[in-house]
Amino acid sequence: MGYIAVKGGTHAIEESIKRLKYERIHHGQTIEVERIKAGMRGLVDQVMSESSLYNETLAALAIKQAEGNPEEAVFLLRAYRSTVPRKHYSKVIETEQMNVERRISASFKDIPGGQILGATTDYTHRLLDFTLMDETDVAVQEWLHYYQKESFQGDEEQLTLPKVLDYLRKEGLIPPCENNNMEPDDVTRESLDFPSSRSQRLQILTRGETGAVTSLAYAVIRGYGALHPTVGELRVGTLPVTIDHPTDAGDEDDAYYIGEVKVTEVEMLMPVTVEKEYGKKEMEFEIGYGLVFGQNETKAISMGILDNCLEHPTPDFPSHNEEFVLYHIDSVESTGFISHLKMPHYVTFQSKLDSVRKTKKEGTKNEEGQEVKSG
Amino acid sequence: MKRRRRTEILINGSQKRVENMAHCIKDKYQVKVVQEPESGLVMLKVRETSQKSLFYPGEVLVIECKVQIEGRIGIGIVTGDQPELSYNLAVIDAAYEANLPETIGWMELLENEEKVIQEQRAAANQSILKTKVNFETMDV
Numbered sequence: 278m279g280y281i282a283v284k285g286g287t288h289a290i291e292e293s294i295k296r297l298k299y300e301r302i303h304h305g306q307t308i309e310v311e312r313i314k315a316g317m318r319g320l321v322d323q324v325m326s327e328s329s330l331y332n333e334t335l336a337a338l339a340i341k342q343a344e345g346n347p348e349e350a351v352f353l354l355r356a357y358r359s360t361v362p363r364k365h366y367s368k369v370i371e372t373e374q375m376n377v378e379r380r381i382s383a384s385f386k387d388i389p390g391g392q393i394l395g396a397t398t399d400y401t402h403r404l405l406d407f408t409l410m411d412e413t414d415v416a417v418q419e420w421l422h423y424y425q426k427e428s429f430q431g432d433e434e435q436l437t438l439p440k441v442l443d444y445l446r447k448e449g450l451i452p453p454c455e456n457n458n459m460e461p462d463d464v465t466r467e468s469l470d471f472p473s474s475r476s477q478r479l480q481i482l483t484r485g486e487t488g489a490v491t492s493l494a495y496a497v498i499r500g501y502g503a504l505h506p507t508v509g510e511l512r513v514g515t516l517p518v519t520i521d522h523p524t525d526a527g528d529e530d531d532a533y534y535i536g537e538v539k540v541t542e543v544e545m546l547m548p549v550t551v552e553k554e555y556g557k558k559e560m561e562f563e564i565g566y567g568l569v570f571g572q573n574e575t576k577a578i579s580m581g582i583l584d585n586c587l588e589h590p591t592p593d594f595p596s597h598n599e600e601f602v603l604y605h606i607d608s609v610e611s612t613g614f615i616s617h618l619k620m621p622h623y624v625t626f627q628s629k630l631d632s633v634r635k636t637k638k639e640g641t642k643n644e645e646g647q648e649v650k651s652g
Numbered sequence: 653m654k655r656r657r658r659t660e661i662l663i664n665g666s667q668k669r670v671e672n673m674a675h676c677i678k679d680k681y682q683v684k685v686v687q688e689p690e691s692g693l694v695m696l697k698v699r700e701t702s703q704k705s706l707f708y709p710g711e712v713l714v715i716e717c718k719v720q721i722e723g724r725i726g727i728g729i730v731t732g733d734q735p736e737l738s739y740n741l742a743v744i745d746a747a748y749e750a751n752l753p754e755t756i757g758w759m760e761l762l763e764n765e766e767k768v769i770q771e772q773r774a775a776a777n778q779s780i781l782k783t784k785v786n787f788e789t790m791d792v
Contacts, residue, residue: 330712331712334732358693361693363692366695366697367694367695379780395780396783436780456699457706459706476708480707483710518694518712529656534659534663536663540709542701544701566701569709
């Protein structure tokens with residue numbers, strides 16, 4: 278059977294796109310991008326993180342165009358990203374420079390700098406707040422006015438805090454570690470190959486689809502993995518971004534400050550038994566690392582869990598198999614592939630249909646033959 | 653004042669002040685635009701704290717502009733979509749590169765602006781520190 282070219286869908290497609298617009302606006306109302314930015318922080322952060330493009334306005338625009346569907350919004354933003362030239366690489370960002378907005382540890386009660394809850398839903402009742410049905414701009418502005426008035430005389434210019442890990446390293450509970458300044462790999466420029474490098478793994482995990490990353494990490498804890506993690510430290514805050522002069526790179530003071538990005542950073546602690554000299558066994562901690570754009574705490578914790586899993590490959594669990602994890606958590610790749618199943622597969626399906634018809638026919642012939650023999 | 657500190661004050665401070673500073677240069681010198689403000693990406697390079705290696709968590713959208721004053725190139729680059737700010741930053745950067753006399757008077761302006769930014773930061777941090785947990789041991 279040869280391929281047959283068909284046409285005739287153009288008009289239907291045009292009308293379908295019109296219909297899509299109709300569905301977006303048929304209530305006769307539109308939502309401003311600024312309002313999405315103002316009121317949908319969680320979704321904006323998720324879309325920026327999965328797109329690996331930090332810009333709240335574009336993420337909000339993508340959310341508007343995608344009618345709030347994150348997989349479509351991420352697709353749009355990734356497509357946009359591919360049209361914009363990359364002009365610079367930032368200087369190395371050291372995360373202890375983070376201006377902290379939230380910082381907790383589930384492992385240690387007394388950490389240097391203290392436990393700072395910041396903004397979190399962790400201690401809220403999950404009850405629908407029906408008063409939000411009638412919330413107005415005037416009401417929120419009034420609330421803001423009083424909130425700002427009740428604070429804020431302070432002298433903490435920088436809210437930078439020491440890392441819990443540094444404390445553990447000093448105590449000898451985790452092995453010391455020197456800076457490794459090897460240039461990272463970039464999966465957006467060169468395809469992933471196996472075995473992957475640590476920088477490739479971290480890059481794919483941080484841009485992974487939130488639900489997929491979370492599900493795999495959950496599977497690890499439920500027994501489809503070999504880890505028992507605790508949150509050593511979780512931080513949310515802003516990191517300053519600087520770049521060198523393009524032709525005249527100098528020291529840190531000569532760099533250009535270009536702005537800040539908000540991120541969630543997590544260090545997960547996993548107790549492990551290590552064998553020392555003369556077969557002596559000691560308990561130590563290993564660290565799983567997570568860092569994602571915006572405030573995405575579940576994803577950052579999950580990234581930390583999977584990071585540690587992939588540092589210890591084992592055929593016993595798919596969650597410790599880098600090919601399984603890294604090839605299946607990307608939003609555009611997974612939703613794109615599943616979604617393409619809706620596209621016309623007339624030719625391939627026709628050939629399957631032919632095969633089914635053929636085997637059915639042969640089956641009937643054989644049955645008839647056996648009946649004749651037995652008759 | 654070194655560039656790192658200066659650009660942080662200019663970006664986080666009053667945009668009106670940046671505009672005025674750039675204006676005072678544009679009024680007196682010929683400013684040649686080498687590159688109009690245009691969008692680009694900056695790939696972030698972060699050191700993870702587990703093995704202290706480097707990786708790329710993603711890119712940030714920036715606007716970048718280049719101008720030339722008295723033969724010296726100035727660069728204005730800032731995150732987000734702020735073409736006017738990037739142009740003004742480029743003019744101020746070129747003024748410093750060309751050692752224009754106006755930059756001497758800017759020192760005090762920038763230091764004052766820095767104080768305002770620090771006060772705003774301190775106020776915001778104070779609000780965050782109100783969420784710090786004060787553990788008390790319970791009698792049981």
